[in-house]
Amino acid sequence: MSAEPLLEVRGLKVRFATEDGIVRAVDGVDFELNEGRVLGIVGESGSGKSVTAMTVLGLTRDKNARFDGEVRYRGADLLPMSEPQLRGYRGREIAMIFQDPMTSLNPVHRVGDQIVESIVTHEGTRRRLAKRRAVELLRRVGIPNAAQRAEDYPHQFSGGMRQRAMIAMALACAPQLLIADEPTTALDVTIQAQIIELLRSLVEERKMALILITHDLGVVANIAQDILVMYAGRVVERSDKRGIFYDPQMPYTWGLLGSIPRLDRPKPEKLYSISGLPPSLIRLPRGCAFRPRCPHAFDRCFEEPPLADRIENPDHLDRCWLSVDEKRVLRVATISGERAA
Amino acid sequence: MTTPNGTPLLELKEVEKHFPVRRGALARETDRVHAVDGVTLTVNEGETLGLVGESGCGKSTLGRCIVRLLEPTGGDIFFEGRSIARLRQRQLRPLRREMQMIFQDPFASLNPRKRVGTIVSDPLRIHRIGDRESRKRDVQDLLGKVGLSPEHYNRFPHEFSGGQRQRIGVARALALRPKLVVCDEPVSALDVSIQAQIINLLESLQDDFNLTYVFIAHDLAVVRHISDRIAVMYLGKIVEVSPAEELYQHPLHPYTISLLSAAPIPDPEVEEQRETILLAGDLPSSLHPPPACRFHTRCPYVQPTLCRDEEPPLREIAPGHIAACHWAEQIRDGKLQPTHVQTETGAEPEAEPAVG
Numbered sequence A: 001m002s003a004e005p006l007l008e009v010r011g012l013k014v015r016f017a018t019e020d021g022i023v024r025a026v027d028g029v030d031f032e033l034n035e036g037r038v039l040g041i042v043g044e045s046g047s048g049k050s051v052t053a054m055t056v057l058g059l060t061r062d063k064n065a066r067f068d069g070e071v072r073y074r075g076a077d078l079l080p081m082s083e084p085q086l087r088g089y090r091g092r093e094i095a096m097i098f099q100d101p102m103t104s105l106n107p108v109h110r111v112g113d114q115i116v117e118s119i120v121t122h123e124g125t126r127r128r129l130a131k132r133r134a135v136e137l138l139r140r141v142g143i144p145n146a147a148q149r150a151e152d153y154p155h156q157f158s159g160g161m162r163q164r165a166m167i168a169m170a171l172a173c174a175p176q177l178l179i180a181d182e183p184t185t186a187l188d189v190t191i192q193a194q195i196i197e198l199l200r201s202l203v204e205e206r207k208m209a210l211i212l213i214t215h216d217l218g219v220v221a222n223i224a225q226d227i228l229v230m231y232a233g234r235v236v237e238r239s240d241k242r243g244i245f246y247d248p249q250m251p252y253t254w255g256l257l258g259s260i261p262r263l264d265r266p267k268p269e270k271l272y273s274i275s276g277l278p279p280s281l282i283r284l285p286r287g288c289a290f291r292p293r294c295p296h297a298f299d300r301c302f303e304e305p306p307l308a309d310r311i312e313n314p315d316h317l318d319r320c321w322l323s324v325d326e327k328r329v330l331r332v333a334t335i336s337g338e339r340a341a
Numbered sequence B: 001m002t003t004p005n006g007t008p009l010l011e012l013k014e015v016e017k018h019f020p021v022r023r024g025a026l027a028r029e030t031d032r033v034h035a036v037d038g039v040t041l042t043v044n045e046g047e048t049l050g051l052v053g054e055s056g057c058g059k060s061t062l063g064r065c066i067v068r069l070l071e072p073t074g075g076d077i078f079f080e081g082r083s084i085a086r087l088r089q090r091q092l093r094p095l096r097r098e099m100q101m102i103f104q105d106p107f108a109s110l111n112p113r114k115r116v117g118t119i120v121s122d123p124l125r126i127h128r129i130g131d132r133e134s135r136k137r138d139v140q141d142l143l144g145k146v147g148l149s150p151e152h153y154n155r156f157p158h159e160f161s162g163g164q165r166q167r168i169g170v171a172r173a174l175a176l177r178p179k180l181v182v183c184d185e186p187v188s189a190l191d192v193s194i195q196a197q198i199i200n201l202l203e204s205l206q207d208d209f210n211l212t213y214v215f216i217a218h219d220l221a222v223v224r225h226i227s228d229r230i231a232v233m234y235l236g237k238i239v240e241v242s243p244a245e246e247l248y249q250h251p252l253h254p255y256t257i258s259l260l261s262a263a264p265i266p267d268p269e270v271e272e273q274r275e276t277i278l279l280a281g282d283l284p285s286s287l288h289p290p291p292a293c294r295f296h297t298r299c300p301y302v303q304p305t306l307c308r309d310e311e312p313p314l315r316e317i318a319p320g321h322i323a324a325c326h327w328a329e330q331i332r333d334g335k336l337q338p339t340h341v342q343t344e345t346g347a348e349p350e351a352e353p354a355v356g
Helices: A047-057 A081-085 A111-124 A127-140 A158-173 A189-206 A217-223 A243-246 A251-258 A324-335 B059-066 B089-096 B118-124 B132-145 B150-154 B162-174 B192-209 B220-226 B245-248 B255-263 B269-271 B326-330
Strands: A007-018 A022-033 A038-042 A063-074 A094-097 A177-181 A209-215 A226-231 A235-241 B010-023 B028-043 B048-053 B075-079 B097-101 B180-182 B212-215 B231-232 B237-243 B315-318 B322-324
Touching: A007 A047, A022 A047, A022 A226, A038 A047, A038 A217, A047 A063, A047 A094, A047 A177, A063 B162, A081 B269, A094 A158, A111 A127, A111 A158, A127 A158, A158 A189, A177 A189, A177 B089, A189 A209, A189 B255, A217 A243, A217 B269, A217 B315, A226 A251, A226 B315, A235 A243, A235 A251, A243 B269, A251 B192, B010 B059, B010 B162, B010 B192, B028 B075, B048 B059, B059 B097, B059 B180, B059 B212, B089 B097, B089 B162, B097 B162, B118 B132, B118 B150, B118 B162, B132 B150, B132 B162, B162 B192, B180 B255, B212 B220, B220 B245, B231 B245, B231 B255, B237 B245, B237 B255, B315 B326
Parallel strands: A022 A235, A038 A209, A038 A226, A094 A177, A177 A209, B048 B212, B048 B231, B097 B180, B180 B212
Antiparallel strands: A007 A022, A007 A063, A226 A235, B010 B028, B010 B075, B231 B237, B237 B322, B315 B322
């Protein structure tokens, strides 16, 4: 493995000017991703996870948007690049799939043709050849009768099939990094299991890195190796998967873990719930963004804790002032979902 | 529990809802979507019946038939022993006080032009309950009970977050003090931390208001948490009904088993160790559901006999636990093992109106 990470995001900030004020959609995100790794980004709506991912590909550019920090892909900073320069990366190096495949597939073109288009545009391959590759890709992602189904329009596909077609299209130019933004949220559990299995096998087979954005800790427990937990535009905890699930340091992470009903555990009397609402991104609270909802907040929380390693594992970072010993005691009740806040 | 005279609060008998598909200049009926296709169920007073299944299985259509937003095309529905399946609009009016519905999308189900107070008090006004003053008092009281504040009375829906809007939807449903509330995916659109708040709210209101819930959802863990009994639906039919814990401990129908195995569990070690049954393909079209057992095209336990020839009836396999599978006993006793069916169904393209 090369020393240089495939993707390195440093101090990323994204602000949007709106009529109501400046929205701090992303307010300090740092992470790196090595080749062939699977990174899960977890957070609730408005936590900045999608904006982070879209900014990597320059999809949030707008006259009202301001960016800070660095997004380095194989060492090259994508953030200041011009649109034509970026186009060399989109699809070819980094591809993205979205939650709702219907918004990404063009309804008036045949599914096969859309994949052909992407191959021809990026690689200048001849159409006949591109067509054969498109059918091959559709077959690889598990579309039955691929040659025939390539002639269908998106509306003739079911939700799961559309997501497969999207994945096929994203893979068309063999990218090194795939960003999947809530790829299974709109799907039923049995179809979700199929798609996750497909992503897993593709990552393995193509040595591709994957960023999987989701609000579902169950999904990342399955496929991710490393996890970022985001809250109000900030990374609040970052670790390998085991660290997040078995030694979580941030009270917000505890709350997330504790408030999901679990099929593998006896049913609690009452579900744990995080009280209150996520903060407005226009008027963030002073200090730790989670402070107003945190049952363990104390004076020091009015000062913002930096993302730092506070436990034995130097790769496990969090933003919380509590001491490690306090955390390990305090979290027990929350994580087991015992006590309602 | 039953009502004092011994009848269950709600009884469904062979309820059927087919939607005609019309084509051509004369709009002739060319086909039918079998959204709900013969559902028999009882719901007892004070209990929560969970209704699970994937999108398109007909669970929402069934929910709408129960509160009579839709008229079933066949079968009968009894509420407190009285047949309600064929009642007309005017006859339905008094019934609306008894049964209410909470919807999935808190953004679509509240009128953006009306103030919260009006939204929640409208049911009272329509049913001519109390005067203006007493209605306002009632509504403000109710807002407090669902975790909002009485000052929210004059606000508009857009001033609220998703979770708060769902609270408004709950308050509106409870304004008439109904006996039965059908909750159609009430937490699916909400974030995890908010979802838990609403689930806890629904549970505490059930005690305070003596409510009976039909809780429709696709999330198995949520349904297990809130339900006393659970009914599993597949392609318009009930395939299994069981007490909640029993269903998760000893699922009998292959579809239930597959659903449970596919539900992700937020624990890496558990995830690594357990085996997921990957179902083949997609849900078949409810225009032409597969013959005999509707699940046989995707079933990991499908057998050479019976499954493709005969429709399995719902049978009681254990006390209070019924399932519609020819092989339920063999599956229970571990005599049949699932096969990983290959993802090759040659399924028909699914281009149909969304049902459920």
